[in-house]
Amino acid sequence: MTTMTEASVREFKMPDVGEGLTEAEILKWYVQAGDTVTDGQVVCEVETAKAAVELPIPYDGVVRELRFPEGTTVDVGTAIIAVDVAGGAPAAPETPAEAPEASTAPQASAAPEKKPEGRQPVLVGYGVAASSTKRRPRKGPEVPVQQASVAIQTELNGHGPATTSPAATVQPRPLAKPPVRKLAKDLGVDLTTVIPSGPDGIITREDVHAAATPAEAPAPEPVVTQAPVTAPAAPTASYDAARETRVPVKGVRKATAAAMVGSAFTAPHVTEFVTVDVTRTLKLVEELKRSAEYGLQGLRVNPLLLIAKALLVAIKRNPDINASWDETNQEIVLKHYVNLGIAAATPRGLIVPNIKDAHTKTLPQLAESLGELVATAKEGRTSPAAMQGGTVTITNVGVFGVDTGTPILPPGEAAILAVGAIKLQPWVHKGKVKPRQVTTLALSFDHRLVDGELGSKVLADVAAILEQPKKLITWA
Numbered sequence: 336m337t338t339m340t341e342a343s344v345r346e347f348k349m350p351d352v353g354e355g356l357t358e359a360e361i362l363k364w365y366v367q368a369g370d371t372v373t374d375g376q377v378v379c380e381v382e383t384a385k386a387a388v389e390l391p392i393p394y395d396g397v398v399r400e401l402r403f404p405e406g407t408t409v410d411v412g413t414a415i416i417a418v419d420v421a422g423g424a425p426a427a428p429e430t431p432a433e434a435p436e437a438s439t440a441p442q443a444s445a446a447p448e449k450k451p452e453g454r455q456p457v458l459v460g461y462g463v464a465a466s467s468t469k470r471r472p473r474k475g476p477e478v479p480v481q482q483a484s485v486a487i488q489t490e491l492n493g494h495g496p497a498t499t500s501p502a503a504t505v506q507p508r509p510l511a512k513p514p515v516r517k518l519a520k521d522l523g524v525d526l527t528t529v530i531p532s533g534p535d536g537i538i539t540r541e542d543v544h545a546a547a548t549p550a551e552a553p554a555p556e557p558v559v560t561q562a563p564v565t566a567p568a569a570p571t572a573s574y575d576a577a578r579e580t581r582v583p584v585k586g587v588r589k590a591t592a593a594a595m596v597g598s599a600f601t602a603p604h605v606t607e608f609v610t611v612d613v614t615r616t617l618k619l620v621e622e623l624k625r626s627a628e629y630g631l632q633g634l635r636v637n638p639l640l641l642i643a644k645a646l647l648v649a650i651k652r653n654p655d656i657n658a659s660w661d662e663t664n665q666e667i668v669l670k671h672y673v674n675l676g677i678a679a680a681t682p683r684g685l686i687v688p689n690i691k692d693a694h695t696k697t698l699p700q701l702a703e704s705l706g707e708l709v710a711t712a713k714e715g716r717t718s719p720a721a722m723q724g725g726t727v728t729i730t731n732v733g734v735f736g737v738d739t740g741t742p743i744l745p746p747g748e749a750a751i752l753a754v755g756a757i758k759l760q761p762w763v764h765k766g767k768v769k770p771r772q773v774t775t776l777a778l779s780f781d782h783r784l785v786d787g788e789l790g791s792k793v794l795a796d797v798a799a800i801l802e803q804p805k806k807l808i809t810w811a
Contacts, residue, residue: 346418347390348411349410349411349412349414351411352512352719357410357411358410359382359411360407361405361408361409362380362381362387364405365378365379368399368400371397373392376391376392377392378390378392386718386721386722392418395420396418396420400417402416509529509538510531511526511537514718514719514720518540518543519538523547524543526543529546530542530546601662601746602781606780607777608777609798610775611773611775611798613757613772613802615803616641617772620636620637624636629698631698634699635709639731641807642729642752642754643705644807645800645807646797647675648800649796650727651694653792655784656750656790657727659749659784660783667784672726673692673694673727674689674690674726675690676726676727676748676751677705677709677728678730679708686717688721689722689725725748726748727749727750728750728752729751729754732755733757735756736756738755739754741753741777741779743779744779749781750780751778752778752794753777753779755776757773759772760773776798776801778794778797
């Protein structure tokens with residue numbers, strides 16, 4: 336429980352910004368002690384699940400104290416900032432002895448308190464006052480249990496025990512976490528019209544997408560069980576700080592490690608390779624850059640664009656590669672959409688955002704999406720939603736001068752294509768040895784889902800398109 340020295344001080348607690356995560360690192364504070372804050376103002380930036388997320392404060396007031404410095408990893412539910420509420424109603428004392436009295440005699444505590452007009456501030460995504468909270472019915476005595484649960488929930492949110500006076504019956508505020516509220520705002524969805532499907536009436540991303548496009552509600556993503564990661568034993572002997580540096584495993588590195596270990600020891604990987612002459616593809620890239628008739632002026636046009644398009648065409652010709660393994664239900668989930676993941680190296684580490692419904696995009700639309708994805712990743716502004724729901728991924732290790740690799744599958748995906756460096760090499764072309772632009776492709780796939788024949792066909796199709804780009808016209 337949170338103990339507050341003054342009734343007007345409220346504590347803002349670390350929310351679950353990634354839906355199910357247990358901790359987050361405070362990257363930056365935008366306010367200091369003594370600053371005035373307003374409802375909805377961003378007070379800090381935190382990182383979790385490979386993404387940086389800005390947190391808004393849910394009430395007006397003056398910052399009393401920042402509980403943790405920048406760079407600190409904080410558990411979800413821990414108070415990170417204390418705010419002296421400006422002009423708001425004082426919160427009731429939060430002592431165990433007085434909590435039952437508030438629930439048994441709400442009229443006495445509510446009578447002298449002056450309620451502010453408008454909605455009552457809440458911690459976004461964690462609960463609201465008694466007048467706007469809807470919960471599933473529970474067994475036992477109805478009235479005392481409901482009042483006790485409301486008091487506990489509001490106290491966990493740093494609001495103090497809630498009262499239930501008739502004046503407090505205002506329009507209920509929908510329950511949603513900060514990333515979900517931002518998604519709804521971006522899509523123009525009114526959360527009050529959304530039917531929640533999450534626990535305790537919480538609105539999820541799927542609910543927002545369903546409200547935005549009711550005819551094409553996204554299919555639920557399969558649950559991928561990750562193998563438990565055994566933490567290494569703490570060293571018993573001291574180490575020489577001049578000769579060794581120990582870096583805490585957290586943030587992006589921690590999330591990447593868990594995902595890679597889970598994938599490597601869950602999905603049986605197979606990797607196939609092919610070396611291909613991409614000279615014609617590079618010539619086409621230069622032509623697309625120069626000519627305005629293709630509608631690509633000002634967009635990011637490079638070999639990766641045509642490689643992505645080639646992979647999308649190969650998936651269209653071999654749709655069974657676009658699937659996932661549902662271990663819980665013992666089912667293969669065939670997906671009729673392609674969320675194309677692009678592995679990106681960022682200052683915070685490797686992330687894999689994806690282009691939603693990439694199979695429906697034209698070449699200019701795909702170029703625009705690739706440009707936005709890369710720019711957002713380099714700025715460290717990739718959202719958690721952008722990294723969820725991928726179906727197939729491309730990793731371009733060639734930018735580092737590497738010939739190719741054996742990439743590990745992102746969890747829940749059946750295939751990942753690695754693209755090596757494009758180099759000028761001697762190549763037999765039309766019966767003669769000539770210098771040609773050559774690269775090596777590697778396709779890793781989940782052998783539970785993909786047989787050698789299917790994987791080989793996909794890789795061969797990609798190679799054929801890159802060698803003869805005109806196949807994009809005939810095969811697409």
